[in-house]
């Protein structure tokens with residue numbers, strides 16, 4: 001009997017044939033292609049297509065990180081991802097892939113094939129910005145933020161969901177990789193020798209480390225909404241024809257502060273802009289740096305649109321909305337800072353920076369670290385993403 005513990009392109013057809021629900025999606029006896037396309041740190045990802053043009057994606061978790069077989073990570077993450085995707089689909093079917101099924105025996109999640117889309121990070125690196133994606137993601141975070149929080153769910157239901165979506169092992173990875181390791185000596189860290197003074201400056205900056213420490217506390221303690229948890233540009237599909245934007249791969253998701261997801265997008269836009277500057281494309285860098293404001297403005301507008309439907313308006317007057325939105329805006333900037341810094345110093349880098357030649361990479365990394373510092377500390381002077389992006393643009397251009 002074939003062992004499906006670790007799928008391969010060769011065993012996928014038989015796996016499909018033995019799963020009636022999946023065999024309805026693609027015809028296992030008439031497959032055109034089975035390709036393993038996973039390039040992240042975690043899982044196997046197969047895109048399966050039959051000759052009639054039907055497709056499905058099978059995502060199988062390994063019992064360890066894909067990028068480090070010596071790092072055990074629970075396979076239950078696939079089940080948790082299925083739960084989270086289903087919950088996000090409930091509140092915003094426009095911006096996430098559909099989940100077809102989950103096979104607990106083999107840790108396989110079957111989801112919608114979005115092969116007609118492209119990964120946003122690759123598009124940004126290739127110079128195709130897809131400006132519209134920022135506002136779509138803002139709407140996605142607003143719908144999820146509102147719909148899974150106390151304004152969209154009765155409190156007992158929300159508390160139940162906080163418990164049932166507990167993702168302690170993976171959120172601990174985020175706590176370590178995003179908020180702790182970059183600020184200390186750690187074997188996971190790496191950077192160019194030329195960036196050593198920049199890293200030392202980050203670690204010695206008490207005002208910055210204080211901001212990051214407080215952001216870590218809020219990440220752990222604040223259960224504002226059911227986050228995607230890893231909303232970088234490599235977790236976003238974009239398609240310009242028949243415009244479509246989908247957030248995928250939320251295996252790090254759990255309840256947390258909404259600004260964490262917005263900050264993740266923002267950080268990756270800063271990194272994309274740092275690359276554009278480094279390859280001598282300042283206009284494109286400036287174009288990319290208009291997107292954090294587009295993201296936050298769309299978030300704000302969508303959250304305001306949903307506000308009249310909030311549960312118990314008697315005790316949540318409109319002044320509360322202003323306070324909530326102001327808090328999320330302020331949070332977003334510090335999470336953008338944390339997520340930028342971790343991609344430069346810590347484990348799990350980004351191709352925007354890593355594929356630059358070393359000289360350009362050193363400058364881009366320096367600019368990104370200084371820009372991140374400004375986001376975390378200067379947000380208290382003016383938290384508007386437009387103002388902060390002007391500051392970031394000036395730093396990247398230095």
Ligand code: SR1
Pocket residue numbers: 040041065173174177230252347348
């Ligand atoms: C084991 S590596 C974990 C990291 O990879 C993912 O991209 C997440 O960002 C996570 O922090």
Ligand code: MG
Pocket residue numbers: 040041042230235249
């Ligand atoms: Mg991922």
